[in-house]
Amino acid sequence: MTVDKRSIADKAPRPERHVAVVVVGAGAAGVAAAIEAARAGVEVLLIDENPVDNDMMAMDVPLYFGQRMQPSVRNRALMMERVVETNPALAEAHEAGVDVQLGTYVWGAFVNGPTVRELPGPMLGLADDRRSWLVGYDRLIVAAGARDVAIGFPGWERAGAMGANGAVSLLTRYRALGSQRMVIVGSGDLGLRTAALALESGVAVAGIVEVTNAVRGDEEIARSLASRGVPFYTAHTIREARGRVGEIESVVLVQIDGNLKPVPGSEREIACDTVCLALGLAPNVEILHLVGAHLVFDSGLGGWIPELNDQMQTSVPTVFAAGDCTGVHDGMLADPEIARTQGRLAGHVAAESLGAAPGQEAGQRRADITPHIPLPHRGRGPQFELSGAATRRGLSRSEGAVYTYWQQWLQSLIHAGGWEVNICQCEEVTRRELVDVKPPRYLKWESPQMEARSLDTMLHDGPVNQDQIKRLTRAGMGPCQSRRCREQVGLLLALAAGTSIDRIPLPSFRPPIRPLPLNVLWPTDEPPAMREDWVSWFGIPTQFSPHWEAGMAIAEPTAQTRLILSDE
Amino acid sequence: MEQAKGAAVVIIGGGVTGLSAGWWLARSGVDVLVLEKSIVGWEASGRNGGGATHVYSPFGLEEQRLWPQMDELLGYPTEHQPYRIGVALSEAQLALARRWAEIGETRGFKWELLDRQQLKELVPIVGDNAIGGTYLHFGGHANPQRTVQAYAWALQDHGGRILQHTTVTGLTMRGGRVTAVETTQGAFGADTVIIAAGPQTGLFANMLGVSLPLAPARVEMIATEPLPLLRHGGVGGNGLYGRQTLRGNLVYGGGPHEWINVPDMATPDHPNTPLVRNLARRLAELLPGAAHLRVIRAWGGIVENTPDGLPVIDRLSSPDNVILATMSSVGFGLSPAAGKGISELVMHGRCLFADLSALALSRFADTPPDWRERAGWIPTNAPVAETAAGGSL
Numbered sequence: 001m002t003v004d005k006r007s008i009a010d011k012a013p014r015p016e017r018h019v020a021v022v023v024v025g026a027g028a029a030g031v032a033a034a035i036e037a038a039r040a041g042v043e044v045l046l047i048d049e050n051p052v053d054n055d056m057m058a059m060d061v062p063l064y065f066g067q068r069m070q071p072s073v074r075n076r077a078l079m080m081e082r083v084v085e086t087n088p089a090l091a092e093a094h095e096a097g098v099d100v101q102l103g104t105y106v107w108g109a110f111v112n113g114p115t116v117r118e119l120p121g122p123m124l125g126l127a128d129d130r131r132s133w134l135v136g137y138d139r140l141i142v143a144a145g146a147r148d149v150a151i152g153f154p155g156w157e158r159a160g161a162m163g164a165n166g167a168v169s170l171l172t173r174y175r176a177l178g179s180q181r182m183v184i185v186g187s188g189d190l191g192l193r194t195a196a197l198a199l200e201s202g203v204a205v206a207g208i209v210e211v212t213n214a215v216r217g218d219e220e221i222a223r224s225l226a227s228r229g230v231p232f233y234t235a236h237t238i239r240e241a242r243g244r245v246g247e248i249e250s251v252v253l254v255q256i257d258g259n260l261k262p263v264p265g266s267e268r269e270i271a272c273d274t275v276c277l278a279l280g281l282a283p284n285v286e287i288l289h290l291v292g293a294h295l296v297f298d299s300g301l302g303g304w305i306p307e308l309n310d311q312m313q314t315s316v317p318t319v320f321a322a323g324d325c326t327g328v329h330d331g332m333l334a335d336p337e338i339a340r341t342q343g344r345l346a347g348h349v350a351a352e353s354l355g356a357a358p359g360q361e362a363g364q365r366r367a368d369i370t371p372h373i374p375l376p377h378r379g380r381g382p383q384f385e386l387s388g389a390a391t392r393r394g395l396s397r398s399e400g401a402v403y404t405y406w407q408q409w410l411q412s413l414i415h416a417g418g419w420e421v422n423i424c425q426c427e428e429v430t431r432r433e434l435v436d437v438k439p440p441r442y443l444k445w446e447s448p449q450m451e452a453r454s455l456d457t458m459l460h461d462g463p464v465n466q467d468q469i470k471r472l473t474r475a476g477m478g479p480c481q482s483r484r485c486r487e488q489v490g491l492l493l494a495l496a497a498g499t500s501i502d503r504i505p506l507p508s509f510r511p512p513i514r515p516l517p518l519n520v521l522w523p524t525d526e527p528p529a530m531r532e533d534w535v536s537w538f539g540i541p542t543q544f545s546p547h548w549e550a551g552m553a554i555a556e557p558t559a560q561t562r563l564i565l566s567d568e
Numbered sequence: 569m570e571q572a573k574g575a576a577v578v579i580i581g582g583g584v585t586g587l588s589a590g591w592w593l594a595r596s597g598v599d600v601l602v603l604e605k606s607i608v609g610w611e612a613s614g615r616n617g618g619g620a621t622h623v624y625s626p627f628g629l630e631e632q633r634l635w636p637q638m639d640e641l642l643g644y645p646t647e648h649q650p651y652r653i654g655v656a657l658s659e660a661q662l663a664l665a666r667r668w669a670e671i672g673e674t675r676g677f678k679w680e681l682l683d684r685q686q687l688k689e690l691v692p693i694v695g696d697n698a699i700g701g702t703y704l705h706f707g708g709h710a711n712p713q714r715t716v717q718a719y720a721w722a723l724q725d726h727g728g729r730i731l732q733h734t735t736v737t738g739l740t741m742r743g744g745r746v747t748a749v750e751t752t753q754g755a756f757g758a759d760t761v762i763i764a765a766g767p768q769t770g771l772f773a774n775m776l777g778v779s780l781p782l783a784p785a786r787v788e789m790i791a792t793e794p795l796p797l798l799r800h801g802g803v804g805g806n807g808l809y810g811r812q813t814l815r816g817n818l819v820y821g822g823g824p825h826e827w828i829n830v831p832d833m834a835t836p837d838h839p840n841t842p843l844v845r846n847l848a849r850r851l852a853e854l855l856p857g858a859a860h861l862r863v864i865r866a867w868g869g870i871v872e873n874t875p876d877g878l879p880v881i882d883r884l885s886s887p888d889n890v891i892l893a894t895m896s897s898v899g900f901g902l903s904p905a906a907g908k909g910i911s912e913l914v915m916h917g918r919c920l921f922a923d924l925s926a927l928a929l930s931r932f933a934d935t936p937p938d939w940r941e942r943a944g945w946i947p948t949n950a951p952v953a954e955t956a957a958g959g960s961l
Contacts, residue, residue, distance in 0.1 A: 002944035008824040009948050013842040115786050115828045115836050115870060118948045125842060134842055439645050442814060449643035449725055462732040468607055471713040479793040479864050511840050515793065515862035522849035530846055534807045536822040543877030546624040546671050547926050554667060557660035563667060
């Protein structure tokens, strides 16, 4: 058979290693999954990106660290020690025979599909700070956690605006949070627990701000915080963060009325070096999206989450998910056992599906796990049941509807801070520019035609699409890979278009899902044929030949050939 | 269903070729309707290298004449920038770059041969591995995403219509002509139909009993974080096409393609593969001064090729009110001229500014049905362990 030498046919990528089960994320769910699968007798590789390189942290990747890392995060060896020390389950995993790789990013997930037939099997793209490589797997368990949701306010570009998960990570994993005095935004369990942790770690909490009329989270924690002198500002929002030379030095709060509008004269300036956004968490579904797992929208669980069966299996039978990336709610913050149980089940079923621990023993083991497993993930709608601690606290489903809550924050922040606030920091796109669908400022473009175009006019041509708006305004196109703006862009588009956010298609995720340098991403294991046969386009000799020279053909030279003109 | 309103010219496909043709027609006062299965420019038209340097083509001179005027003609920004610089890392690469330049010279354009020092003065991030290059005082590049939207909006500004999320399901024939285009939103009457449906163009031709040999393939690109603007963003070489955008990102593609099948009218996925690593390496070799830049995005696109890699722009003899338009994977840069040519084919029966005989469908009259197999332009046999989207458990 003829092989097109310029095609991928004879140079498909080969993983440098193949592992039966790969687990991504060494949080509570991931470690539990890895241990469970290893104990069932299969080979397990557990990958976690912590300790994350300082330069990556400075880009607010993977979490919203807000430049509040202490200089010690530059000491990789020290950070490695702390990451191991503060996660005792890692030692247990190691004992169980799990191959644990820390400081390792997952930047891609590659599978065959209708338009990709070349791969020898599914594989992950991994990298550390020096090189990238590929690992094939039979089963993948994604336990990638969740990311802070941010909504901007005047001054949020200053160092010190950060997310609660970022703060918690710096406080617990790294013991390197460079904050003295923080104001926390959001009084759900995330905010309250972050405040308690901050106090325990010697960080002053200068206030907790809440857009609704009452504190939302656990009453006991709230009481304890109040008794330690933490002020609560309910029915308040942020007017701006102030400070010289790019650092936050204070935040101005303002009371809001029943229409989420500022009450004149109610401003209050609070000294702080950190504004910690604890509005909520969005599940990290990038990898799940890349492998083609079906995602559904559930406002009670943080937005887009994988559709799972009762064995933590996604719509892609070889891929499982567990922990916060499957949907996150306050109950999970209160009780890490929920994530652990999900992880154990995923690990067990993944191993079993590979023929490990066959027979009665397996059935018994699964029975041991299953009765305890809370399953808030069986698709959407009425089947949803809050579980564990959340149920005990009598939370209703509607209270968990985070997008309604985020809309309240967004609207109050628009009323208090206006439309000229950057919604995308990387590309400097304001809220107004987003809904006006303005071309980026650096084009300095003005025309009456462009002036007449806006989100409204685009809605005549079709439903709102975040990827399309991204292309035109560049909101979400920057180096943080839209981690700081993805949800607020969706929220604002939904608000401006008068639609609900679940009707806006999931904005795409593209590899690399971590921003890696060219000289880290590049392969050192390139097959010779890749270099020998490489051309810029298809290598069809007649494709770029001058039409006035009949019979002329130009063969683009490769590493092996010189330029060939067929009329020679 | 409500009676759908047809148009004098119905264009199947809201890609860059169909939109440009529609815009040229609309600005000449012709009633046009573009039918697009998803969003305008959503496929390869909006995700490509943005190159606008194709002087070898019958459309080449008009391409060069039109691009500098496009912002003004459209009323929306395309980010078109003139000039191209070819970087050569080997004698063979330099020979190719020179050949490209000389083709331009034949057409009356100027260029300069650069030694390494001159090259580095123009492009400081070029390394000592470069042996020289070419500086074309012609050609250029533009932003595909912005340009496709500009065509669409400008078309509407001239009274043309675009229906997005409208999939064409069939063509109604009566009296040897196509009289209507059937879609998921109803049937649209048409005097003339332009089929500019990218990889699916061949499927529509088949509906008319016409054989248009096309092979679809998937190609990939990467984008880095921004760096300060170079004097000219149109820098290529080392087997890569691409550009520095006006934002500063380096956006490049190249290397092996994967032949695929596009079985139906659905919008295909276009995922990336580990090829993004190989692209990163070629780019770091091309521009060593940028090797530390972070890759923040990659994407793939599906393009189609004819057996000789040249466009088919042709009015069928039967049915005689249908124009086939595939640019054979090189459509973006040529779009201002190709669209104009197609509009003239509709309005005047022929292209007034260029001889399109080299692009006629008749050249494939003797192409055997198994031409893809013979050329090896067929999908790689997926190996047994196809566990990706659902191996058995």
